Amino acid sequence: MAGESQNWVLMVTAQTPTNIAVIKYWGKRDETLILPVNDSISVTLDPKHLCTTTTVAVSPSFQQDRMWLNGKEISLSGGRYQNCLREIRSRACDVEDKKRGIKILKEDWGKLHLHIASYNNFPTAAGLASSAAGLACLVFALAKLMNVKEDESQLSAIARQGSGSACRSLYGGFVKWIMGKEENGSDSLAVQLADEKHWDDLVIVIAVVSARQKETSSTSGMRDTVETSLLLQHRAKEIVPKRILQMEEAIKNRDFASFARLTCTDSNQFHAVCLDTCPPIFYMNDTSHKIISIVEKWNRSEETPQVAYTFDAGPNAVLIARNRQTAALLIQRLLYYFPPNSDDLDSYIIGDKSILQDAGL
Ligand code: DP6
DSSP states (O other): OBOSOSOOOEEEEEEEEOEEEEEOOOOEEETTTTEESSOEEEEEOOTTTSEEEEEEEEETTOOSOEEEETTEEEOOOSHHHHHHHHHHHHTOOOEEETTTTEEEOGGGTTTOEEEEEEEESSOTTSSSOHHHHHHHHHHHHHHHHTTOOOOHHHHHHHHTTTOGGGGGGGSSSEEEEOOOSOTTOTTOOEEEEEOTTTTTTOEEEEEESOOSOOSSOHHHHHHHHHHHOHHHHHIIIIIHHHHHHHHHHHHHTTOHHHHHHHHHHHHHHHHHHHHTSSSOOOOOOHHHHHHHHHHHHHHHHSSSOOEEEEOOSSSOEEEEESSHHHHHHHHHHHHHHSOTTOTTOOEEEESOTHHHHHTTO
């Protein structure tokens, strides 16, 4: 390792948005490698609103690998972090900063320690896919720091080993996580179906029903589901493969009616599978159900659906409006049912601030 002094620090900062699945991943066939029982499709959110910012730093003066999440130190000893660090380190290349006289050779990376600081600009572990943004950002930032040559798809297979849904956050737009067939997981990775410009009329509004951490983590919830739910087997084998094809078609054709129907149905089936788990898992609450009723009633009263809803492992509603005008109407409706400071909702996160003006607020 060239660089006479031990005082240098080399760092990289990256920002990664979260993603919301419209065809859900729920259930693993391999827990260690994080291999899913079905393909899934997601939409990556605008980085301005829900994202993780991660700085990774390396220095000969660091004594051990350390990580801080939202300013609080967390342990890196968990297998998932270790798997990502190992995979990235094994692909590290030479790095040179000529101006500062720093050169790190490929073989030095194993001896150097890292410091990692990560911030979420949204509630952590409240069913807003914070682990997806977090692990994707970590893997991406480390890959840049260590001059890893792999492309996004190959990096997605590493992020997958940190948290399944993280593999889909390496791309913007619409993304498919292909479950793969190989036992070693080499073909279980994300591919971009369409970029962020392909269907940019869509507006995402998130009704934060609760910013509290969920009681059942996705990891343990899906483990129980795999062990006990017969409905999951039917879903994974019979339902999802067809739905994936239909969703790809809907995205390709910007067919909002099909997109909304598939998104809502898949969210409802995911929560049905949670109920079919022993003991049952309840991620949605009364407010979530009320939001579903409002949207269903609205969609039925129009010629074609106006809004899609989807709920991850928590009560928060992710609402996808067909365009800005609909998003403004949606916010007005939500405010009618859940006025500001209502006990039922914590806050709204809106895809685009100017929508508030369109809504007359
Ligand atoms: C409901 O990716 O958080 O959001 O792989 O165990 O880390 P692990 O689970 P995670 O699960 C996400 C589940 C989901 C659906 C989805 O994002 O597809």
